[in-house]
Structures are given as C-alpha cells and as structure tokens.
Amino acid sequence: GGVGMPTGSYVAPKTVWLPAMKAKGLEISGTFARRGGIIQMDLTLTNKAMSVMTDFAIQFNRNSFGLAPAGPLQVLTPLSPNQTIDVSLPLSTSGPVMKMEPLNNLQVAVKNNIDVFYFSCQYPLSLIFVEDGKMERQVFLATWKDIPNDSEAQFQIKDIHLNSDAASNKLQGSNIFTIAKRTVEGQDMLYQSVKLTNGIWVLAEMRIQTGNPNYTVNENQETWRMAPFI
Amino acid sequence: ELEDGVDEAFSRLAESRTNP
Numbered sequence: 001g002g003v004g005m006p007t008g009s010y011v012a013p014k015t016v017w018l019p020a021m022k023a024k025g026l027e028i029s030g031t032f033a034r035r036g037g038i039i040q041m042d043l044t045l046t047n048k049a050m051s052v053m054t055d056f057a058i059q060f061n062r063n064s065f066g067l068a069p070a071g072p073l074q075v076l077t078p079l080s081p082n083q084t085i086d087v088s089l090p091l092s093t094s095g096p097v098m099k100m101e102p103l104n105n106l107q108v109a110v111k112n113n114i115d116v117f118y119f120s121c122q123y124p125l126s127l128i129f130v131e132d133g134k135m136e137r138q139v140f141l142a143t144w145k146d147i148p149n150d151s152e153a154q155f156q157i158k159d160i161h162l163n164s165d166a167a168s169n170k171l172q173g174s175n176i177f178t179i180a181k182r183t184v185e186g187q188d189m190l191y192q193s194v195k196l197t198n199g200i201w202v203l204a205e206m207r208i209q210t211g212n213p214n215y216t217v218n219e220n221q222e223t224w225r226m227a228p229f230i
Numbered sequence: 231e232l233e234d235g236v237d238e239a240f241s242r243l244a245e246s247r248t249n250p
Contacts, residue, residue: 180237
C-alpha cells in the first residue's frame with residue numbers, strides 16, 4: 001500500500017489455475033490471502049460450457065502445512081453459461097500433513113454436476129505466518145546462537161527501493177517482525193522473526209546498505225529447508 | 231538492567247556479523 005494505506009499482507013492477482021479446456025468448460029482462477037489471521041482462498045469460477053453447472057464441492061489433498069477448507073464451497077445458485085462468480089473459501093491449518101514438492105504446493109479437486117477436476121496451485125508461505133510471531137528478544141539471541149551454521153541460508157533481494165524502516169513496516173503487514181535494528185558501518189542490520197502455523201520459528205537477519213537497492217537476507221531455521229520459499 | 235544487556239547483545243551480534 002502507498003502512503004496512508006492500511007498495512008496488510010500482499011495479495012497476488014488471481015491467476016488461472018484450471019483452464020476451461022481442461023475442465024469441460026469450467027474455468028477457475030484464484031489467489032490466497034491472510035486477513036486478520038483468517039486464511040482465504042479467493043476463487044473466480046466461470047462457466048464457459050453450454051450447460052448450467054451445479055453441485056459444486058472442493059477438496060484438498062494432504063499438504064505441507066495441513067491447509068484444508070474450513071467450510072463448503074459456497075456456490076449457492078446454479079452457474080449459467082458465460083456466468084462468473086467470486087467465492088472466498090476460508091481455510092484451516094488443521095488438515096492432514098504431508099510434505100509436498102515444492103513445499104508450498106496444493107493439490108485441489110473441484111467437482112460439479114459434470115465431473116471432478118484436479119489442479120495444483122502454489123500459495124505464498126506468508127499465508128501461514130502467524131500474528132504472534134514476534135519472538136522475545138532474549139529468546140531470539142539465545143536461539144540464534146544455538147542454530148548450527150549449516151542451517152543458515154543467504155539470499156539477495158534485488159531492486160528494493162525502500163529504506164529499512166519502510167521495509168520493516170511493510171514486512172510487519174505480513175507477520176514478519178523486526179526484533180532489533182542496528183547500524184554498523186553504514187549498513188542497517190535488521191533482526192527478524194517469523195512463526196509458522198505449525199509452530200516452527202524462522203529467524204532472519206536483513207542487511208540494507210543505504211542507497212543500495214539490493215538487500216541481503218540470512219535466514220535460520222532447522223527444519224525442512226524452507227528458506228527459499230520464505 | 232536486563233534490557234540494557236539485550237540491547238548490547240544485539241549490538242555485539244550485528245558487529246560480529248559485519249566483521250566476523
């Protein structure tokens with residue numbers, strides 16, 4: 001968001017997950033959002049077939065973080081040819097867990113009166129960053145010290161035209177919390193924590209050089225090598 | 231007093247990461 005906009009996590013534009021030609025005329029596009037701790041799958045269903053579609057239902061395969069529909073897919077009226085509807089499906093993280101490849105992959109089955117259709121989509125890992133992910137500063141220091149060196153991964157994020165405070169505020173909107181900030185030799189060092197819905201903590205150090213749009217991020221976590229997704 | 235210690239510990243951490 002720009003100046004004066006409320007902060008919140010980034011929501012990607014919807015993309016086509018199921019093209020009509022692969023689903024007997026049903027087109028599904030969607031995206032994911034986390035709003036105030038509620039996870040939602042925002043879907044657009046379009047009927048590109050010649051006949052009416054009814055009896056919609058949705059199911060997920062088991063996945064890395066136990067994402068599951070928290071209720072039925074609410075398509076309350078039949079979908080006529082050329083009609084489009086938007087549906088928000090609330091999700092829980094209490095479904096069955098199985099590590100997926102890639103980690104953030106979600107396999108979905110949608111049925112209607114015509115057939116059952118399958119597609120895969122990928123969610124941003126920030127979907128499962130919880131609101132109480134700000135680690136106590138002493139705990140952060142102790143944890144950082146205890147994490148083995150080979151659990152650390154380094155990334156460059158290029159072309160970020162924000163100063164460290166603006167970046168920090170923006171990241172907080174996605175539940176990435178800055179615990180401490182220090183400036184050493186012209187570099188801002190931000191120490192950050194993230195907590196996932198399954199209780200895993202991720203610790204990060206972000207380095208920002210004034211005037212350099214490329215950030216360096218060091219991430220520490222002990223399980224699942226999830227740094228690239230984060 | 232404890233807070234001072236934590237503040238200092240973060241300064242030392244940032245320092246050590248910049249000049250290992």
